[in-house]
Amino acid sequence: MVKFATSREFSQEEVGLALRNHGMHLEGxxxxxxxxxxxxxxxxxxxxxxxxxxxxxxxxxxVRSPLRLSLGDVKARPAVTMPVMMECAGxxxxxxxxxxxxxxxxxxxxxxxxxxxxxxxxxxxxxxxLDDVAEILFxxxxxxxxxxVEQHYERSLPLEEAxxxxxxxxxxxxxxxxxxxxxFPLRLVVPDWYGMTSVKWLKSITAIAEPxxxxxxxxxxxxxxxxxxxxxxxxxxxxxxxxxxPGIPDYLSRTRHVRVGGIxxxxxxxxxxxxxxxxxxxxxxxxxxxxxxLGEPVGRYGWRGWSYExxxxxxxxxxxxxxxxDAAGNRQATNVDEVWNVGGYGVNMVQRVPVxxx
Ligand SMILES: Nc1nc2c(c(=O)[nH]1)N[C@H]1C(S)=C(S)[C@@H](COP(=O)(O)O)O[C@H]1N2
Ligand SMILES: [Mo]
Numbered sequence: 001m002v003k004f005a006t007s008r009e010f011s012q013e014e015v016g017l018a019l020r021n022h023g024m025h026l027e028g029x030x031x032x033x034x035x036x037x038x039x040x041x042x043x044x045x046x047x048x049x050x051x052x053x054x055x056x057x058x059x060x061x062x063v064r065s066p067l068r069l070s071l072g073d074v075k076a077r078p079a080v081t082m083p084v085m086m087e088c089a090g091x092x093x094x095x096x097x098x099x100x101x102x103x104x105x106x107x108x109x110x111x112x113x114x115x116x117x118x119x120x121x122x123x124x125x126x127x128x129x130l131d132d133v134a135e136i137l138f139x140x141x142x143x144x145x146x147x148x149v150e151q152h153y154e155r156s157l158p159l160e161e162a163x164x165x166x167x168x169x170x171x172x173x174x175x176x177x178x179x180x181x182x183x184f185p186l187r188l189v190v191p192d193w194y195g196m197t198s199v200k201w202l203k204s205i206t207a208i209a210e211p212x213x214x215x216x217x218x219x220x221x222x223x224x225x226x227x228x229x230x231x232x233x234x235x236x237x238x239x240x241x242x243x244x245x246p247g248i249p250d251y252l253s254r255t256r257h258v259r260v261g262g263i264x265x266x267x268x269x270x271x272x273x274x275x276x277x278x279x280x281x282x283x284x285x286x287x288x289x290x291x292x293x294l295g296e297p298v299g300r301y302g303w304r305g306w307s308y309e310x311x312x313x314x315x316x317x318x319x320x321x322x323x324x325x326d327a328a329g330n331r332q333a334t335n336v337d338e339v340w341n342v343g344g345y346g347v348n349m350v351q352r353v354p355v356x357x358x
Contacts, residue, residue, distance in 0.1 A: 001147075001227065002342055004098040014104040023108025029244045029268045032112070032298045032305070033083060036174050039111030041181055042088050042103060044153050044216075045144030048201050052185045057169075061137070061206035064128030071185050074169060077118040082166070082191075083302035085112040085270045089194035089221060089234045092347025095336055100344040107242055107351050112268070112302050113182075115189045117170030121163050124207070129159075132209040136162035138188050138199035139206070147215050155199055155221075156212035157190065166191045166301060169202065191301035192236050192272035194346065196221050224342040231342075236272030238348040239332055241279045241306065241324035243267035245353050256355045263310045265292075267322060270303040274327030279306040285319035286334050286350060292322075312357050320353040 088109035183200030224231030247258030280289040295305030
């Protein structure tokens with residue numbers, strides 16, 4: 001069962017989760033590749049302590065020749081390096097009312113790191129998938145209790161998604177060995193999908209013939225309108241644009257103070273459904289919109305910069321908004337009711353930044 005809160009005050013549980021799982025500072029949107037310590041974190045249970053010298057990854061289940069790969073074996077395979085924009089499916093949850101009690105993200109569950117690893121597909125081919133394989137299950141070393149069920153964190157991918165060439169087993173982040181909190185020594189990286197898919201601290205990979213029914217698959221990470229609704233699975237990232245909040249912040253409220261003049265507002269945008277083709281800016285809370293200038297995408301799976309010259313002349317209170325539209329024609333929601341769901345997933349409402357202009 002999901003617990004809900006209606007008060008704007010956060011509970012101790014939510015604050016505890018927020019301290020363990022920090023977000024990216026939105027001013028970090030200026031970096032095309034997010035510095036490691038700025039990238040958001042989401043750790044459901046505890047960070048497991050893993051000895052890399054004895055580490056082995058079994059590839060088992062419905063395969064002809066099961067494999068056991070040491071870290072050396074994985075690193076000896078062909079390597080690819082690519083920027084991948086990652087976003088937690090729980091982003092925006094704190095804007096909902098009632099809101100599900102879980103990691104209380106506002107807009108900061110994001111990061112775009114440069115991941116190095118080896119493609120998964122040739123490993124699965126080497127293991128020899130049997131004809132009845134429907135999904136590939138990825139199990140992490142971390143263990144805990146969620147929805148009253150003791151479990152490892154584990155999730156599956158439909159076979160055709162697991163076989164995408166850009167799905168990798170990663171052992172480096174921004175050229176460094178994976179930090180413990182990001183999945184050391186080996187994690188899955190699945191571009192375009194929300195972050196829950198990219199299983200960290202890989203313990204095993206299992207080819208299965210039936211759909212995986214674990215808690216993180218069948219109960220959680222589903223778009224549901226009620227607890228009884230079986231819902232549909234959370235998969236790719238919806239389009240999303242965010243801005244670096246302009247001016248200077250008030251320490252406590254974070255309200256922005258901006259001086260009149262020409263102000264360059266900038267940020268990044270992304271989508272798991274194809275390139276972002278349009279980013280619009282509003283200075284009047286979303287009543288009127290203007291097209292921004294788009295930059296080059298950071299790789300095929302990264303994000304894309306945008307900027308807008310805001311002629312801010314009249315002192316007063318403003319609400320700055322930004323919204324993205326992707327190649328598939330999806331556009332961000334302006335109204336929270338359009339995106340409300342039981343788990344608070346995929347909430348890609350437009351960002352709203354209150355600004356005092358003087
Ligand atoms: N084993 C394991 N993998 C995991 C998780 C986890 O708790 N355990 N969290 C998932 C979720 S919900 C997200 S959003 C991403 C976060 O990755 P990051 O912490 O490296 O940013 O990892 C995913 N992989
Ligand atoms: Mo997540």
